[in-house]
Amino acid sequence: MRSIIDILDLSVEELDELLAVATDIIAHPQQYQDACAHKKLATLFFEPSTRTRLSFEAAMYELGGNVLSVTGGATSSVAKGESVADTAKTVSCYADIIAMRHPKEGAALVAARSATIPVINAGDGGHCHPTQTLADLLTIYREKGGFNGLTIGLCGDLKFGRTVHSLINAMSRYNDIRFILVSPQELKLPSYVKNDTLKKYGLPYTQTTDLQSTLPEMDVLYMTRVQRERFFNEEDYLRLKDTYILTPDKLRDAKKDLCIMHPLPRVNEISVAIDDDPRACYFKQVLNGKYMRMALILKLLKEAAL
C-alpha cells in the first residue's frame, strides 16, 4: 500500500503529475466534484492544527468524499495508551485513506506500516510535512512559471523548520537552484541537510544572518516562524523569536516579482502591512495546499484501487 511520509517518496515525474492535476482542478473544479464519492478520509490529528486539517477535509469534500475526524489525543484511544500501529489498523477498517499529524517524529511511518489503506503524513513533529511542500511547490510553480534557475531565500528557524528541510529536498531535484539560508546562529540549517542534500547534489548556497543585504538577490523568500513547541527551553525561544521581522521598508530593494511565502501560522515575522503587497503569496499558498491535497488524495486512492 502506497503511503506518502516524506516528499522524497514522490519522484520528480510524480510531482509534475500532481502539479498538472492540481492545475486542472483549479481550471475545472466541477469535473472533480464527485471523483471521491463514497470514499472516506480519516483525519487523525494528535497535535493542534487548524490549516492542515481543514485543508485536508475541504479537499476531500470538494472531491465529493466524506471525512471522519479525530482531533487531539485526549479524546481518542491514544489517551488510553493505544499505540499508533493499533490506531492505524483500527482506522483502516473504517476509512479509505488516512491523513495523520502526530507530535512524535516517525509516527506516520509507523502508521503506514500497519495500516491497510494509504497514509498521508500531515506532519510528524519536526520531521516531515510533505503536503506543505506540495503547497509550496504549486505556489512557486504558479508564481514563477517553473522551478529552474531560481534563487530561493529561506529565513528564520532553519533548524527545526521541517517545511524548510522538505522544500530543500524537493527543490534540489530541479536545475540551477541556489539557496540563501538566513537564520540566527542557533537556528542554522542542520549539517545533515547540508551534507545529504545541498553538498551531495552540488547545490550552491550562502549561509548568513543578514536578511537585508541578501534580499535583493532572491526570487522567492520563504519566511518561517520560530516555533515555541520545538524548544525545550523557553528562554531560548524568547531570545530568538523576533530575530527577523519582514516589514514594507525592508522590501524596498527586493525584486519586483519576489514571491514571499510562509507556511503559516505567522506570529509577527511578516508584518500585516505586507499582506496587500502583490508579492505576498502566503494566503495563495494555503489555497494551493488544498488543491495539491486533492491531487494527492486522488492519486493515492486511484493507486489503492488498482
Add this chain to the structure above:
Amino acid sequence: MNIDSIQNGIVIDHIKAGSAMELYDLLGLDALDVSVAIIKNVSSRKMGKKDIIKIDADIPVDLDVIGYVDPGATINVIKDGLLVEKKTLSLPKTLTNVLKCKNPRCITSCEQELDHVFRLTDESKKLYRCVYCETKAN
C-alpha cells in the same frame, strides 16, 4: 597465554583491538551458559594487535551486530575440531534493536514495543540514522 581450542563452536577473529567487550555486550554473550573466552591484544602480523572471542557452542550469532562493530572481523565455524565455514562481513544496511534512538522527539521514545531500526546512510563514514526520525546514531 594459551586458550584451549574448541570442538564445536564459533571463533570471532580479527576483531579490532579493544572492541571485543563491546561485541560481547551487544551479542548478549553474558547470558550464555557456555564457555566464552575473550582474548584481548593478541599479536597479529596483519593488524599488530587484535581481539578474539571464542564461544564453545554452535549458537546463532547476529552477524549484523558484528558487522556494525567491526566489519573487518571474521567468523570461523568449528565442527568436530575442524574449521567448516569462514564468513567475512560488511557493514549491514540496517540494524534492528542494536542501537537505541536517543531523540526524545522520536516515536520510539514513547512506544516501547517498537523496534529501534537504523539504516546505513553513509558507508564511508559508517553513519547510521534512525528510520523514524533520521537522528544520527552515536
